Amino acid sequence: MTKKVQLGFESDCVTIPVADILPVRALSKSIKSxxxxxxxxxxxxxxxxxxxxxxxxxxxxGGxxxxxxxxxRIEVLKDLGREHVECLVSTDDEAFTYNKRVSRIAAIQEHRMILKAIERGVPEDKIAAALDLNPRSIKRKVKLLDGICPEAVAILKDKACTLAVFTTLRKMIPLRQIEAAELMVNANNYSVAYISAILAGTPQAQLVEANKPKRVNGLTPQAVARMEKELARLQ
Structure with missing residues (x-):
């Protein structure tokens, strides 16, 4: 019998009057400066x-x-005179429990938000200025998922991966990308050092450029070969 999975959020966003939203904590007096x-x-x-x-x-x-x-964000909307806002609705009303799960927005989520802004006609330089980023960073974030298979994207969609993680994944064929993503999730480790170790342990045949010698910064070819054998044994 298939178990019904309980979602953390309702399936659709809702548009709510800002005045109807009650904060559960006070902002510091210095926040606006x-x-x-x-x-x-x-x-x-x-x-x-x-x-x-x-x-x-x-x-x-009620209401x-x-x-x-x-x-x-809600305080900013009030200052800007916005009367309504689109919100995610949590099925868990325990603020303490929820806030323990909240972390910085994941790279893939940020990528999708930037794409959405571009689709609305916002120039990349304006997005960069608004997010206090270098325009070149915006271009890199736009291309974040180029060469990454959909299955690996789904696994890492809410994980705290850096741009460098996706750069390394891009060197692997799709099947190996999926394996690498699963290894990171199982280890709860999304560091550049860990994905570099996974790359070092990746068989040459599972690289996009299978005929090109594998190079991992800080490791000799002999060390790379040992890591490849060790990772194959663990898997």
Whole structure:
């Protein structure tokens, strides 16, 4: 019998009046003078709200919502005079439990948000300015998933991987990309050092450039060969 999987969020975003959203914590008095607040304000003004706030239905007061994540974003929207906001609805109304799971936005999520802004006609230089990034970084983030197979993308979609991780994955054939992604998830390790070790242990036949000698910074060819044998044994 197939078990029903309980989702952490409702399947669709909802558009909610900002005035109906109740914060669960107070912002510090100095937040509006911080660099973070200025950056978020510039981002929302230039490219819109790319990461929806997370709310839960308030069972005690009909028509109101508890704000679980996105307090600064909501405050910025108020300052900008925005009356409605699209939100993710959490099925877990325990703010403490939820906030323990919240981390910095994953690289793949950021990539998709940037693409969405570009599709809306926002120039890349404006996105770079809003996110306080070098324009070249935006171009790299746009091309983040070029050469990455859909299965590996699905595995890493909410993981804290750096751009360098995807650069290394791109050197592997799709089947090996999937294996590498699963290894990172199982080890809960998304560091450049770990993906480099996985690359070192990848058989030559599973590289995109199978005829080109494999090079891993800091490792001799002999060490690479030993790692390849060891990783094959572990798998």
């Amino acid at each position: 911080s660099r973070k607040y200025t950056q978020i304000t510039a981002s929302i003004r230039e490219i819109g709200l790319v990461e929806p706030p997370v709310v839960a239905r308030n069972g005690d007061v 109101s919502w508890l704000l679980l994540d996105g307090h600064v």
